Amino acid sequence: MSDVYIVGVGIHPFGRFDKSYEQIGSEAASQALRDAGVSWPDIQSAYLSRMYLPATSGARILRRLGGTDISIVDVEAACASGGAALRQAVLAIRSGETDLVMVLGVEKMPRGFMDPSMIYSRWQIEMGMSLNPSYWSMRAQRHMYDHGTTDLQIAQVAYKNHRNSVHNPNAMYRKEFSIEEILHSPLVCDPIRLLEICAPNDGAAAVIVASGSRARRIGRYPIKIAACSHTIARYSADFRCPADSMSTTANNPGPTQVTAQQAYERAGLGVEDINCYEVQDTDAFCEIEIYEELGLCPLGEGGKLISEGRTEIGGDLPVNMSGGLISKGEPVGASHLGQVVELVCQLRGQSGPRQVADAKVGLAHVLGAGGNCAVTILQS
Amino acid sequence: MSNPTSISAASPAKPARIPIREGLLSTPLTDLSAVRLMGSRCTSCGETSLGTSEVCANCGRDTVTSLPLSRRGHVWTYTIVRHKPPGDYKGPDPFVPFALGLVELPEGLRVLTPIECALKQVRIGMPVEFRAFVREPDGGPEVVTFAFAPSAAGEARV
Numbered sequence: 001m002s003d004v005y006i007v008g009v010g011i012h013p014f015g016r017f018d019k020s021y022e023q024i025g026s027e028a029a030s031q032a033l034r035d036a037g038v039s040w041p042d043i044q045s046a047y048l049s050r051m052y053l054p055a056t057s058g059a060r061i062l063r064r065l066g067g068t069d070i071s072i073v074d075v076e077a078a079c080a081s082g083g084a085a086l087r088q089a090v091l092a093i094r095s096g097e098t099d100l101v102m103v104l105g106v107e108k109m110p111r112g113f114m115d116p117s118m119i120y121s122r123w124q125i126e127m128g129m130s131l132n133p134s135y136w137s138m139r140a141q142r143h144m145y146d147h148g149t150t151d152l153q154i155a156q157v158a159y160k161n162h163r164n165s166v167h168n169p170n171a172m173y174r175k176e177f178s179i180e181e182i183l184h185s186p187l188v189c190d191p192i193r194l195l196e197i198c199a200p201n202d203g204a205a206a207v208i209v210a211s212g213s214r215a216r217r218i219g220r221y222p223i224k225i226a227a228c229s230h231t232i233a234r235y236s237a238d239f240r241c242p243a244d245s246m247s248t249t250a251n252n253p254g255p256t257q258v259t260a261q262q263a264y265e266r267a268g269l270g271v272e273d274i275n276c277y278e279v280q281d282t283d284a285f286c287e288i289e290i291y292e293e294l295g296l297c298p299l300g301e302g303g304k305l306i307s308e309g310r311t312e313i314g315g316d317l318p319v320n321m322s323g324g325l326i327s328k329g330e331p332v333g334a335s336h337l338g339q340v341v342e343l344v345c346q347l348r349g350q351s352g353p354r355q356v357a358d359a360k361v362g363l364a365h366v367l368g369a370g371g372n373c374a375v376t377i378l379q380s
Numbered sequence: 381m382s383n384p385t386s387i388s389a390a391s392p393a394k395p396a397r398i399p400i401r402e403g404l405l406s407t408p409l410t411d412l413s414a415v416r417l418m419g420s421r422c423t424s425c426g427e428t429s430l431g432t433s434e435v436c437a438n439c440g441r442d443t444v445t446s447l448p449l450s451r452r453g454h455v456w457t458y459t460i461v462r463h464k465p466p467g468d469y470k471g472p473d474p475f476v477p478f479a480l481g482l483v484e485l486p487e488g489l490r491v492l493t494p495i496e497c498a499l500k501q502v503r504i505g506m507p508v509e510f511r512a513f514v515r516e517p518d519g520g521p522e523v524v525t526f527a528f529a530p531s532a533a534g535e536a537r538v
Binding site for chain 1: 426427430465484
């Protein structure tokens with residue numbers, strides 16, 4: 001299979017803005033074009049990752065860059081939309097039909113909890129099963145029971161990510177909180193607290209993807225997409241919104257395990273080769289579970305990894321150098337591409353105070369409704 | 381609004397009871413103490429899933445038979461929902477925090493359900509029992525919904 005490269009990146013900060021989604025998106029897209037040193041007419045096709053925007057949002061946003069007749073397709077796969085869209089770009093380039101593709105992720109979301117009718121059935125909403133953090137919390141509660149994971153360890157994840165965000169100008173919250181402040185923030189759904197969950201918000205991120213020959217001609221910091229995988233959870237493999245039950249006998253591996261395994265095999269790389277990670281920390285417990293499912297540690301030992309400081313920027317397995325979704329917020333369509341932008345900057349050595357020393361390989365992971373999961377591995 | 385006297389002298393027919401979700405509860409819904417959760421068991425792969433279904437949620441074959449699920453199980457995990465869930469939540473207004481959990485049933489599945497008990501009481505392994513009840517009326521037909529509540533008998537399991 002031919003190699004595919006990221007040759008340019010752009011990001012609009014994640015937060016709350018009095019701007020239209022078209023504005024937010026076109027700013028990120030323009031920045032990515034400038035970063036790649038190419039112009040809008042050079043792009044041969046484009047994908048928009050989004051969940052809460054109207055039909056043909058991609059075309060509405062990108063026409064602001066100039067009239068065009070290229071294929072622009074909106075892609076939706078819940079929290080993994082960005083991975084699903086990036087995968088389409090990789091496949092389009094591998095097909096030989098195009099050699100320069102834009103992938104844009106944009107979201108502008110209502111304040112507060114997400115509109116439940118997007119993912120839940122009416123009866124679940126009526127019965128009070130439509131609060132996303134309740135699903136995260138039930139997994140946390142069982143993990144604590146089975147493996148002895150503690151409230152302190154969950155708070156330590158939030159502490160680390162909030163602290164990392166201080167150095168990220170694109171994050172929504174850039175404030176460090178003490179462990180005590182986190183542990184005394186209000187419970188949302190036991191055992192998960194307010195300072196341990198992410199907020200939906202607005203934001204955009206864009207990448208320019210090129211074939212090997214095109215990347216060589218452009219010549220600026222090409223970063224190889226070693227793998228880009230997207231899967232949905234196997235039968236009863238993931239208790240996540242909007243699940244209403246689980247099998248006790250199916251024993252299928254979880255979507256993070258399955259997707260990561262596929263990505264590791266396609267990249268020909270393993271955890272021992274990866275220098276930094278950006279993962280789905282919609283809640284602080286989730287990051288602990290993902291350490292285990294990505295293979296950073298054995299199942300059940302994720303709590304130990306955070307307690308020992310191994311996932312801090314200076315640790316041997318740095319995770320969420322950007323501050324994670326807990327501090328950036330989660331503009332669903334833009335979140336994975338935001339992670340990819342962070343990793344590209346890390347692999348280029350452009351991340352300033354949050355730079356991981358000698359980062360050569362990075363992994364981005366998202367996981368959401370319906371067990372949609374994406375894993376992208378980038379290599380300098 | 382219709383005027384009852386203009387339609388018939390007889391008392392208007394009692395509105396039919398409907399389940400909170402089609403296929404989730406056994407019928408009839410008249411005697412609530414006899415109502416059970418329904419499941420579908422696949423004779424090909426052996427998996428049991430929640431609610432009646434034409435095809436198996438695991439293998440996709442049509443070799444499924446419906447069965448009423450056990451009334452008794454135990455709490456496998458839980459949380460306390462401390463904020464009013466978004467959307468058209470039909471619980472108490474103003475909102476009252478409640479326990480939500482997965483209850484493990486002997487048929488090989490765990491069911492997401494409200495757990496009716498004191499918030500401090502809920503524990504993993506706590507034995508619980510199914511309860512069907514008519515939801516607070518809101519003008520339409522009576523809606524039969526469900527919850528699990530601590531059962532007096534039965535050993536705690538995990």
